Amino acid sequence: MELTEVGAMLADTAERLFTAHAEEIDRAAHEGVWPEAAWAAIEESGLPLALVPEAQGGFGVPPREALMLIRQSGRHALALPLAETMIGNAALAAAGLSLAKGPVGLADSANARVPWGRHAKTIVLGDDVGVQRHVGLDVSTQGTNIAGHPRDQIAAPAEQPSSAGAVPVLALGALARALQMAGALERVLEMTVEHVSSRVQFGRPLAKFQAIQQELAKLAGEVAAASAAADHAADAYASGAEDLTFAIAVARTRIGEAASKAAAIAHQLHGAIGFTREHALHRFTTALWAWRDEYGTQRHWTLIVGKRALSAGRDGYWPMVVAA
Amino acid sequence: MTTDLRFPTPPSHEGAEALRHEVRDFLANVLVDRSSLRRADSWNGFDRDFSRKLGQRGWLGMTWPKKYGGHERSAYERYVVMEETLAAGAPVASHWIADRQSGPSLLKYGTEAQKEAILPGIAAGETVFCIGMSEPDSGSDLAATRTRATPVDGGWNVTGTKLWTTGAHQADYMILFCRTSGSPADRQAGTSQLLVDLKTTTGITIRPIIDLAGQHHFNEVHFEDAFLPSGALIGSEGAGWEQVMSELAFERSGPERFLSSMQLLIELVGALQDASSEAAELALGRLTAHLVTLRRLSRGVAAMLEAGANPGTHAAIVKDLGATFEQDLPDIARSLIDAEPDAASTSDFVAVLAHITMNAPSFSLRGGTREILRGIIARGLGLR
Ligand SMILES: Cc1cc2nc3c(=O)[nH]c(=O)nc-3n(C[C@H](O)[C@H](O)[C@H](O)COP(=O)(O)OP(=O)(O)OC[C@H]3O[C@@H](n4cnc5c(N)ncnc54)[C@H](O)[C@@H]3O)c2cc1C
Numbered sequence: 001m002e003l004t005e006v007g008a009m010l011a012d013t014a015e016r017l018f019t020a021h022a023e024e025i026d027r028a029a030h031e032g033v034w035p036e037a038a039w040a041a042i043e044e045s046g047l048p049l050a051l052v053p054e055a056q057g058g059f060g061v062p063p064r065e066a067l068m069l070i071r072q073s074g075r076h077a078l079a080l081p082l083a084e085t086m087i088g089n090a091a092l093a094a095a096g097l098s099l100a101k102g103p104v105g106l107a108d109s110a111n112a113r114v115p116w117g118r119h120a121k122t123i124v125l126g127d128d129v130g131v132q133r134h135v136g137l138d139v140s141t142q143g144t145n146i147a148g149h150p151r152d153q154i155a156a157p158a159e160q161p162s163s164a165g166a167v168p169v170l171a172l173g174a175l176a177r178a179l180q181m182a183g184a185l186e187r188v189l190e191m192t193v194e195h196v197s198s199r200v201q202f203g204r205p206l207a208k209f210q211a212i213q214q215e216l217a218k219l220a221g222e223v224a225a226a227s228a229a230a231d232h233a234a235d236a237y238a239s240g241a242e243d244l245t246f247a248i249a250v251a252r253t254r255i256g257e258a259a260s261k262a263a264a265i266a267h268q269l270h271g272a273i274g275f276t277r278e279h280a281l282h283r284f285t286t287a288l289w290a291w292r293d294e295y296g297t298q299r300h301w302t303l304i305v306g307k308r309a310l311s312a313g314r315d316g317y318w319p320m321v322v323a324a
Numbered sequence: 325m326t327t328d329l330r331f332p333t334p335p336s337h338e339g340a341e342a343l344r345h346e347v348r349d350f351l352a353n354v355l356v357d358r359s360s361l362r363r364a365d366s367w368n369g370f371d372r373d374f375s376r377k378l379g380q381r382g383w384l385g386m387t388w389p390k391k392y393g394g395h396e397r398s399a400y401e402r403y404v405v406m407e408e409t410l411a412a413g414a415p416v417a418s419h420w421i422a423d424r425q426s427g428p429s430l431l432k433y434g435t436e437a438q439k440e441a442i443l444p445g446i447a448a449g450e451t452v453f454c455i456g457m458s459e460p461d462s463g464s465d466l467a468a469t470r471t472r473a474t475p476v477d478g479g480w481n482v483t484g485t486k487l488w489t490t491g492a493h494q495a496d497y498m499i500l501f502c503r504t505s506g507s508p509a510d511r512q513a514g515t516s517q518l519l520v521d522l523k524t525t526t527g528i529t530i531r532p533i534i535d536l537a538g539q540h541h542f543n544e545v546h547f548e549d550a551f552l553p554s555g556a557l558i559g560s561e562g563a564g565w566e567q568v569m570s571e572l573a574f575e576r577s578g579p580e581r582f583l584s585s586m587q588l589l590i591e592l593v594g595a596l597q598d599a600s601s602e603a604a605e606l607a608l609g610r611l612t613a614h615l616v617t618l619r620r621l622s623r624g625v626a627a628m629l630e631a632g633a634n635p636g637t638h639a640a641i642v643k644d645l646g647a648t649f650e651q652d653l654p655d656i657a658r659s660l661i662d663a664e665p666d667a668a669s670t671s672d673f674v675a676v677l678a679h680i681t682m683n684a685p686s687f688s689l690r691g692g693t694r695e696i697l698r699g700i701i702a703r704g705l706g707l708r
Binding site: 001186189193196197207208210212213214216217218220221223224225227228229231232235249250251253254257299301302303304305306307308309310312313314317318321322324 | 328329330331333344407411412586589590591593594596597600602604605606607608609610611612613614615616617618619620621624638641644645695697698699701702704705706707708
């Protein structure tokens with residue numbers, strides 16, 4: 001994808017920050033603390049505003065390119081709510097509310113399990129009615145997903161009025177996870193290719209065994225499919241597609257399956273070293289296992305696609321596929 | 325080496341959607357009496373009349389130069405026509421080998437005389453091609469070809485046997501891949517492609533081979549001192565390997581690699597109208613997400629072709645994912661609907677299920693086996 005100047009600049013900035021702070025973020029995630037310096041640097045860079053239209057305080061990055069930043073964060077298995085904050089700010093802007101200061105937690109209902117809830121300065125709650133902006137909400141129960149990222153129960157006051165206009169926060173969160181998974185899968189493929197090329201057994205690199213090559217080809221197919229499905233949903237967002245939620249449902253259904261298959265192959269080909277805390281692979285695979293079911297489970301999104309397919313009927317099925 | 329498997333964004337073209345509706349209307353009309361079972365056999369449906377009608381509409385040779393009977397339209401418009409034709413289960417056997425790979429190969433490597441003589445007929449839906457690559461001892465290992473064309477006065481003398489040649493008994497021409505110099509030990513070197521006029525060349529015997537479902541579509545083609553004129557050489561002598569690899573990229577890139585069992589999916593959706601369950605919704609959701617994604621990947625390959633890029637690795641990925649998708653389909657269908665597959669059934673679903681069950685093994689053989697495709701992907705990843 002050809003990037004605009006501002007898009008390329010943000011992508012460079014993001015890459016620099018994700019790399020420079022990787023260790024701090026990783027350590028903080030393992031110890032269950034907040035990486036203060038890393039987040040401050042990210043906030044300062046303006047990345048959390050990338051999806052906000054220029055007129056409302058953003059920098060005029062085309063939305064398609066802003067979404068690529070979320071994918072890029074997935075390539076690093078970034079353990080921070082950057083995607084949430086980008087999407088939360090976009091939802092607030094769309095609802096005409098003032099933008100968030102600090103990290104955002106996304107919720108689709110008053111007692112949702114909110115990623116990074118305990119660290120969120122602002123909770124953006126969006127549903128079929130509208131958007132609410134909450135500051136200083138308490139966390140009722142702390143928890144983590146299987147990647148060790150905070151997933152906390154919040155309790156939003158039910159009577160808070162919503163701004164008019166529904167914003168599909170659940171679907172947008174799901175879009176973020178789709179993009180993050182596509183990014184993480186790309187990295188998993190790279191790591192696996194690197195590993196089998198350097199690991200020697202029976203006197204030659206694993207990569208030279210046909211059984212290994214065939215598994216890697218399967219892995220590559222899943223990664224390519226995930227990448228295309230993520231692009232499909234991102235294009236739907238950027239073009240203002242009428243049926244954005246369906247495009248996201250399709251993407252999540254396909255990418256969730258790719259994540260399962262790819263993680264299994266990657267672990268098999270890494271052997272025991274990939275099964276350790278020390279090796280980086282687990283940061284990606286545990287995140288993939290968790291992300292598959294966040295902002296709507298695999299089952300949730302698959303059922304949405306299935307019901308639509310069924311209701312299209314025999315003669316409407318193919319036209320529905322083409323229009324998806 | 326590349327681990328960057330991003331496929332380009334599918335091109336969009338003004339008018340492509342209008343074209344889609346034009347094609348759909350046309351197909352709804354022409355195919356009105358075609359049964360579901362016959363639609364499921366789209367690949368083997370041989371109907372010169374239908375191909376001619378497509379030609380008259382300007383829907384064959386769409387991207388080729390006008391001077392060869394083409395229409396100078398975009399790869400994406402061609403894609404729209406192809407996918408709609410396949411999704412509707414139209415009989416494509418009498419034009420699609422020529423339109424998909426033989427024509428493009430001739431356009432790329434053929435002599436001026438060959439292009440002028442052959443391409444307009446393909447674009448008109450008149451000229452039928454078959455592919456002479458496989459042999460008894462040369463399947464996946466194409467470079468092991470034993471068929472030999474020996475230079476003689478004014479042309480070539482060909483002896484050898486081609487196998488699994490789809491449509492040879494109905495075709496007008498074959499593009500023959502064979503050895504023209506050196507010895508089998510030279511492998512890829514010394515091979516060439518030759519244009520064979522099946523209607524006029526003597527010394528060719530075509531014998532039918534019946535597939536496991538009882539159908540006759542592929543053949544054994546035996547050459548015994550068959551004489552081909554010098555003008556039959558396509559491209560240059562000894563460049564056959566490079567040419568055949570380029571032809572296979574055309575062969576592997578299209579939507580037929582996941583649409584050949586579309587009719588079963590359509591009938592499954594139909595059958596589930598009265599037999600729905602959550603398991604069915606989940607299964608259908610999964611299949612649909614696969615299909616939408618495959619379409620996107622495949623249109624990305626069309627974009628690469630349009631840009632003049634070589635989509636070898638990408639096409640192999642689409643074909644491998646597509647074949648797996650298609651081969652999973654019958655078992656998923658069986659798990660959702662009670663049926664004993666039977667091609668003679670009056671239920672469209674049951675008849676189509678029988679047909680696809682019988683044909684599914686070929687999906688990961690024809691056009692390059694699963695293992696060979698995965699080898700190509702592994703090479704693209706830099707592993708070999
Ligand atoms: C329906 C149908 C139509 C066809 N139409 C045509 C046609 O029109 N023209 C034409 O030329 N051919 C045609 N073919 C032939 C097709 O291209 C071959 O079947 C295919 O290339 C495989 O060759 P083979 O059948 O000899 O199998 P083999 O090459 O003997 O392979 C048998 C098995 O061994 C595996 N294998 C082979 N080599 C390796 C390796 N190096 N590493 C790992 N595994 C390996 C294969 O993947 C396969 O699973 C058609 C085939 C079918 C089924």
